[in-house]
Amino acid sequence: MNPIVRLAAAFGLLLAFTCPAAAETRTLRIASPWEITGLDPARSGYIFARMQVAETLVTADGAGRPLPGLARSWSVSPDGSSWTFELRPGAVFHDGTPVTAQAVVHALERARSRPGPLAGVPIARMRAEAGAVTIRTERPFVSLPAFLAHYETIVLAPSAYDDAGAVVAMVATGPFRVETLQPPLSLTTVRFDGWWGEPPAIERASYLAVPRGETRAAMAESGQAELVFVLAPETVDRLRRSPRVVVHSQPIPRSRVLKLNAGHPFLADPRVREAISLAIDREGIAAAILRSPASTATQLYPPSLPDWHVPGLPPLAHDPGRAGRLLAEAGWAPGPGGILVKDGAPFRLTLRTASERPEQPPMAAAIQAQLREVGIDVTVAIANSGDIPAGHRDGTLELALFARTLMLVPDPLATLLQDYGPSGGDWGAMGWSDPALVEALHRLGGETDPQARARLRAEVATILHGAHAVLPVAWFDYHVAASRRLAGVSVDPLELSYRLGGMRWAD
Amino acid sequence: MGGLTRALGGRLVQAALVALLVGIACFAMVEFLPGDQAYRIAAGRYGEDLVSTAAADAVRLELGLDRPWWERLGAWLAALARLDLGVSLVTGERVAHEIGHQLGHTLLLSLAALALSVLLGPPLGVLAAARAGTAWDLAGMSAAAALRALPAFAVGVALTWIFAVRLGLLPAAGAEGPAAAVLPALTLALGLAAASSRVTRDVALSVMRSPWVAFARTKGLGEAAVVRRHALRNAAAPVTAYLGIQLAWLVEGVVVVESVFVWPGIGHALVHAVVARDVPMIQGTALVLGLLFVLLNALVDLLCILIDPRAGERRR
Numbered sequence: 073m074n075p076i077v078r079l080a081a082a083f084g085l086l087l088a089f090t091c092p093a094a095a096e097t098r099t100l101r102i103a104s105p106w107e108i109t110g111l112d113p114a115r116s117g118y119i120f121a122r123m124q125v126a127e128t129l130v131t132a133d134g135a136g137r138p139l140p141g142l143a144r145s146w147s148v149s150p151d152g153s154s155w156t157f158e159l160r161p162g163a164v165f166h167d168g169t170p171v172t173a174q175a176v177v178h179a180l181e182r183a184r185s186r187p188g189p190l191a192g193v194p195i196a197r198m199r200a201e202a203g204a205v206t207i208r209t210e211r212p213f214v215s216l217p218a219f220l221a222h223y224e225t226i227v228l229a230p231s232a233y234d235d236a237g238a239v240v241a242m243v244a245t246g247p248f249r250v251e252t253l254q255p256p257l258s259l260t261t262v263r264f265d266g267w268w269g270e271p272p273a274i275e276r277a278s279y280l281a282v283p284r285g286e287t288r289a290a291m292a293e294s295g296q297a298e299l300v301f302v303l304a305p306e307t308v309d310r311l312r313r314s315p316r317v318v319v320h321s322q323p324i325p326r327s328r329v330l331k332l333n334a335g336h337p338f339l340a341d342p343r344v345r346e347a348i349s350l351a352i353d354r355e356g357i358a359a360a361i362l363r364s365p366a367s368t369a370t371q372l373y374p375p376s377l378p379d380w381h382v383p384g385l386p387p388l389a390h391d392p393g394r395a396g397r398l399l400a401e402a403g404w405a406p407g408p409g410g411i412l413v414k415d416g417a418p419f420r421l422t423l424r425t426a427s428e429r430p431e432q433p434p435m436a437a438a439i440q441a442q443l444r445e446v447g448i449d450v451t452v453a454i455a456n457s458g459d460i461p462a463g464h465r466d467g468t469l470e471l472a473l474f475a476r477t478l479m480l481v482p483d484p485l486a487t488l489l490q491d492y493g494p495s496g497g498d499w500g501a502m503g504w505s506d507p508a509l510v511e512a513l514h515r516l517g518g519e520t521d522p523q524a525r526a527r528l529r530a531e532v533a534t535i536l537h538g539a540h541a542v543l544p545v546a547w548f549d550y551h552v553a554a555s556r557r558l559a560g561v562s563v564d565p566l567e568l569s570y571r572l573g574g575m576r577w578a579d
Numbered sequence: 580m581g582g583l584t585r586a587l588g589g590r591l592v593q594a595a596l597v598a599l600l601v602g603i604a605c606f607a608m609v610e611f612l613p614g615d616q617a618y619r620i621a622a623g624r625y626g627e628d629l630v631s632t633a634a635a636d637a638v639r640l641e642l643g644l645d646r647p648w649w650e651r652l653g654a655w656l657a658a659l660a661r662l663d664l665g666v667s668l669v670t671g672e673r674v675a676h677e678i679g680h681q682l683g684h685t686l687l688l689s690l691a692a693l694a695l696s697v698l699l700g701p702p703l704g705v706l707a708a709a710r711a712g713t714a715w716d717l718a719g720m721s722a723a724a725a726l727r728a729l730p731a732f733a734v735g736v737a738l739t740w741i742f743a744v745r746l747g748l749l750p751a752a753g754a755e756g757p758a759a760a761v762l763p764a765l766t767l768a769l770g771l772a773a774a775s776s777r778v779t780r781d782v783a784l785s786v787m788r789s790p791w792v793a794f795a796r797t798k799g800l801g802e803a804a805v806v807r808r809h810a811l812r813n814a815a816a817p818v819t820a821y822l823g824i825q826l827a828w829l830v831e832g833v834v835v836v837e838s839v840f841v842w843p844g845i846g847h848a849l850v851h852a853v854v855a856r857d858v859p860m861i862q863g864t865a866l867v868l869g870l871l872f873v874l875l876n877a878l879v880d881l882l883c884i885l886i887d888p889r890a891g892e893r894r895r
Contacts, residue, residue, distance in 0.1 A: 462615040
């Protein structure tokens with residue numbers, strides 16, 4: 073062959089590989105920071121749920137109200153402790169086998185036996201019946217449907233497990249099925265024609281885990297991904313100016329909080345904890361680091377959670393003068409180098425934060441500088457998120473900054489039960505508890521009267537606001553860049569789903 | 580041929596030592612790092628929302644992390660002797676299987692970077708030598724110094740901005756299709772070419788000014804024949820040997836560049852394994868990177884012997 077012809081042929085081949093053929097099905101490309109760490113539902117189940125590969129019995133709307141998922145409907149006995157979940161007739165797994173009540177019970181029992189939200193639900197027994205699953209709780213537990221929307225309870229086919237019970241293939245029930253899977257970075261899915269619902273317009277989707285914020289922004293800007301989740305705050309303004317994308321920003325139920333070890337001798341005095349809260353310039357942090365003044369936290373729950381946000385609470389304020397007076401009342405006096413001293417001990421603390429969320433280290437540095445102004449010397453230790461519960465457990469944690477989900481399941485009760493139990497919680501109170509709060513949470517679990525529930529919710533939010541055990545710093549804005557080539561884009565504030573089913577190609 | 584065998588045999592012993600030392604060093608580093616391994620692994624597996632004391636306790640029990648260190652290290656070494664790298668603590672996959680996936684990507688990226696750097700560096704060096712002392716030479720030196728001084732991730736981000744965002748010519752990340760390899764390979768190649776162009780320039784200058792080149796000219800050979808027969812081979816040997824030294828930079832660069840470009844190779848896996856304290860994965864990936872370094876060095880040795888037979892003689 074003539075060398076020029078050969079060269080041209082090679083070049084053509086290269087081009088063919090590089091540019092997808094026009095006739096090929098279009099792929100909706102998604103980029104998000106989270107890696108696929110395994111097939112077990114408790115690990116990366118949320119990725120398979122968001123990609124609508126796997127489904128739970130129950131799902132929820134943006135406000136957290138339960139909606140039917142794999143369960144067509146449910147009912148509860150008058151005493152509030154006996155539940156029946158009717159499965160969708162005709163629902164099939166991606167391997168073509170029908171969804172049975174046994175498969176659902178197996179998935180739920182599996183989730184219950186592992187550490188996770190469902191393990192905290194007082195379930196007495198679960199039973200598979202003809203086309204339905206019945207669950208009996210030890211006491212009335214109104215929030216059960218919300219716990220069945222958590223990704224650890226996604227329902228998989230018997231063929232998904234090996235003999236030892238480990239998940240070896242993602243054989244689920246969603247409108248998309250897995251085509252290729254290359255953990256930890258990528259996943260492609262295709263539409264599953266056997267799905268029980270309205271078939272989605274999108275035929276094919278891909279997921280790429282892109283941990284670095286700048287890279288994700290570049291992918292949105294260059295048109296290499298149609299949906300980019302969790303935009304880094306510093307890239308949002310630039311993307312808003314891009315002609316290619318529309319940036320969807322909305323508050324989600326997650327708060328950036330500063331956890332205090334109230335068992336620490338310096339922090340046991342409530343006046344000191346309040347002083348720390350007053351020393352923090354939340355507006356400054358929200359404007360300068362998060363580029364979102366509206367995310368300044370005035371209490372734990374943002375207004376986007378109207379059931380839990382209490383409008384009458386005095387907003388968390390920035391008042392270094394009052395902070396100084398409270399510290400003086402608590403016995404702290406100015407010492408060498410401007411650091412407060414009490415009984416000969418300088419006011420020194422270590423603040424732990426995790427690098428998984430890139431805005432956290434600069435936020436920690438800002439808090440360090442603000443506390444230094446009232447005479448508290450803070451050292452920032454940047455670690456991995458596991459070091460925060462580890463420090464809680466061994467008692468070495470002093471201060472910690474992190475972003476805590478307020479809705480582990482589509483009901484804040486799940487997070488509250490984990491974080492504010494009688495002995496605190498890994499991601500909640502440390503060295504502090506309030507019997508009135510524990511009692512209110514317990515009653516909230518069983519209370520069915522809407523007005524009584526509203527009173528209990530307000531009581532919980534008010535107790536937490538006054539305790540200064542965990543200080544809200546900023547609420548959380550969720551930024552998503554969507555290509556203008558996509559129509560029907562909406563963002564789920566609960567992060568249960570990417571809502572691919574409602575999208576279609578605009579061009 | 581004896582020199583060749585001996586050189587390769589030496590490298591084989593070196594490889595075995597590297598395997599042993601890298602494994603023990605990785606284990607010791609993770610052992611002495613602050614923080615609780617069980618919590619780190621639980622955070623890697625379950626994410627920030629679900630990592631808890633209960634999850635960490637379950638991990639500790641499952642993986643036997645409370646066994647004494649010598650028992651765990653001994654088990655790893657015994658498995659290594661059977662060529663078994665163990666199981667990833669985070670994903671539960673066999674390490675050898677995961678690395679098998681990643682190695683191809685890393686090799687592809689490294690070889691593409693090496694090839695690009697050879698295409699860029701030495702020709703630019705020869706050009707600079709031909710124009711030694713001029714503004715061209717100075718510009719080449721400044722560019723090389725700047726590229727060498729910038730960390731690979733900064734070069735990578737700049738290239739992404741130009742070629743992916745501004746010009747829209749190449750993908751910003753991922754590994755789909757050959758086009759995706761261009762930016763990560765170019766990032767690595769620029770750093771390599773920066774150094775090799777300078778070495779080539781100096782070697783080319785000294786060769787062209789050497790007495791034997793002068794002699795070749797004196798005996799009436801044309802300039803082309805002088806370069807082809809005498810200069811090229813003499814200049815190639817030190818440039819190739821220098822390439823060997825450069826490989827350390829390449830292996831280190833792969834770790835950073837793969838993370839920036841979401842390239843599913845060994846370097847990317849190593850970074851994540853370190854964050855999640857996934858010891859078998861750290862040991863496995865570091866081991867393979869170490870062996871890769873030894874292998875590439877052996878190849879360079881071989882090339883040097885082929886280019887300059889005296890190198891083989893000297894080893895004897």
